[in-house]
Amino acid sequence: MPQIKVALIGVGNCASAFLQGLSYYGKATKSEEFVGLRNLTLAGYVPNDITVVAAFDVDERKVGLDISEAICAKPNNAPQVSHVPQTGVTVNKGTILDGVGESTKHIIQVSNKTDVDVVKILKESGAEIVINLLPSGAIKATEYYAKQAILAGCAFINTTPNFIASDPLWEKQFKEANLPLIGDDLIDQIGSTALHKTLLKLLSDSGVKITETYQLDVGGGAESVDTLARTRDAKRAIKTEAVASALPYKTQIVAGSTDYVDFLQNKRDSYFYIDGVYFCNTPLKIDLKFQTVDAPNAGSVLLDVVRAVKLALIKKQTGAIEAICAYGFKRPPKMTPIETAEEDFKHYTNA
Numbered sequence: 001m002p003q004i005k006v007a008l009i010g011v012g013n014c015a016s017a018f019l020q021g022l023s024y025y026g027k028a029t030k031s032e033e034f035v036g037l038r039n040l041t042l043a044g045y046v047p048n049d050i051t052v053v054a055a056f057d058v059d060e061r062k063v064g065l066d067i068s069e070a071i072c073a074k075p076n077n078a079p080q081v082s083h084v085p086q087t088g089v090t091v092n093k094g095t096i097l098d099g100v101g102e103s104t105k106h107i108i109q110v111s112n113k114t115d116v117d118v119v120k121i122l123k124e125s126g127a128e129i130v131i132n133l134l135p136s137g138a139i140k141a142t143e144y145y146a147k148q149a150i151l152a153g154c155a156f157i158n159t160t161p162n163f164i165a166s167d168p169l170w171e172k173q174f175k176e177a178n179l180p181l182i183g184d185d186l187i188d189q190i191g192s193t194a195l196h197k198t199l200l201k202l203l204s205d206s207g208v209k210i211t212e213t214y215q216l217d218v219g220g221g222a223e224s225v226d227t228l229a230r231t232r233d234a235k236r237a238i239k240t241e242a243v244a245s246a247l248p249y250k251t252q253i254v255a256g257s258t259d260y261v262d263f264l265q266n267k268r269d270s271y272f273y274i275d276g277v278y279f280c281n282t283p284l285k286i287d288l289k290f291q292t293v294d295a296p297n298a299g300s301v302l303l304d305v306v307r308a309v310k311l312a313l314i315k316k317q318t319g320a321i322e323a324i325c326a327y328g329f330k331r332p333p334k335m336t337p338i339e340t341a342e343e344d345f346k347h348y349t350n351a
């Protein structure tokens with residue numbers, strides 16, 4: 001199969017997990033070594049068919065380094081699970097805009113190198129797909145890179161919670177440019193939102209009436225600082241809406257990021273509370289803690305999404321591709337129940 005050439009915007013923790021995943025599964029030969037992937041082969045591609053051909057960041061500890069070294073630079077704290085050999089791809093100095101907020105300016109050390117011409121580098125690298133991995137508060141920067149992707153003729157995957165794929169005006173621009181647009185806000189492989197939705201659906205299908213429920217997260221990556229300061233409300237709205245879609249009736253729901261605890265490093269603790277009634281109004285309560293590591297949780301879904309976007313490019317599909325957005329994102333243009341999203345994605349990638 002021809003390689004799928006991707007460019008990374010932001011060489012933070014998710015980029016680190018993504019690259020380490022490519023190296024980890026690239027070395028695998030026996031079936032048991034592929035454990036942890038949702039799909040080994042998807043649309044005819046294996047993870048090893050994906051190659052990173054360009055990368056952009058603004059932190060001086062990353063700019064100018066080979067991406068294999070940049071992913072290990074501070075403030076990244078994603079676990080090192082697989083050695084990534086030198087790639088020959090150097091991190092370029094991107095355009096900062098609102099990429100660094102008040103709360104993260106003591107965490108990110110901004111490089112004083114000159115900004116590169118992003119479109120030129122994307123074109124020269126042969127990138128077909130741009131993956132936006134900026135901090136969640138980087139609204140202007142996300143829009144800037146979306147525009148650069150259009151100008152360079154690349155599909156755009158928006159992992160941030162900023163409204164790009166779910167904004168009809170952006171969708172129109174990508175449609176007019178004959179390019180796929182995918183987003184918004186990547187779903188975790190084993191995410192608290194999916195777990196919360198599944199629990200609520202299981203209970204509701206069993207006749208339980210949920211009276212109130214919350215799910216609150218505590219994390220230790222730079223992204224948790226950014227979320228806390230800049231996108232807590234937006235994230236909360238996205239997650240709460242996503243969770244609400246699991247129930248056929250309205251109830252009291254709060255779901256979203258809560259706080260930053262530095263010693264957690266890249267770990268994330270999610271707390272669930274569910275209160276309801278079942279037979280003869282008998283009360284039921286669930287209190288649950290779920291611990292994951294953030295960045296690896298983005299890896300498998302991203303590998304699937306990239307391969308599905310390659311398929312969209314081959315099929316010459318444009319604008320927001322519903323089946324991919326609903327499968328891989330918390331805030332797709334059209335909200336779909338988990339099972340339907342899985343079925344539609346399977347159908348899309350097998351067709």
Ligand SMILES: NC(=O)c1ccc[n+]([C@@H]2O[C@H](COP(=O)([O-])OP(=O)(O)OC[C@H]3O[C@@H](n4cnc5c(N)ncnc54)[C@H](O)[C@@H]3O)[C@@H](O)[C@H]2O)c1
Nearest residue numbers: 010011012013014057094095096099135136160223294298
């Ligand atoms: N499981 C997950 O980790 C997960 C799940 C869903 C969504 N996401 C989203 O993925 C995105 C990335 O998360 P992360 O944990 O890797 O964040 P991170 O903070 O570790 O990385 C962000 C990177 O972007 C760089 N950056 C900032 N401004 C820039 C600019 N203008 N140009 C280029 N680079 C710039 C930073 O220096 C940093 O290296 C976030 O928006 C997050 O919401 C992550």
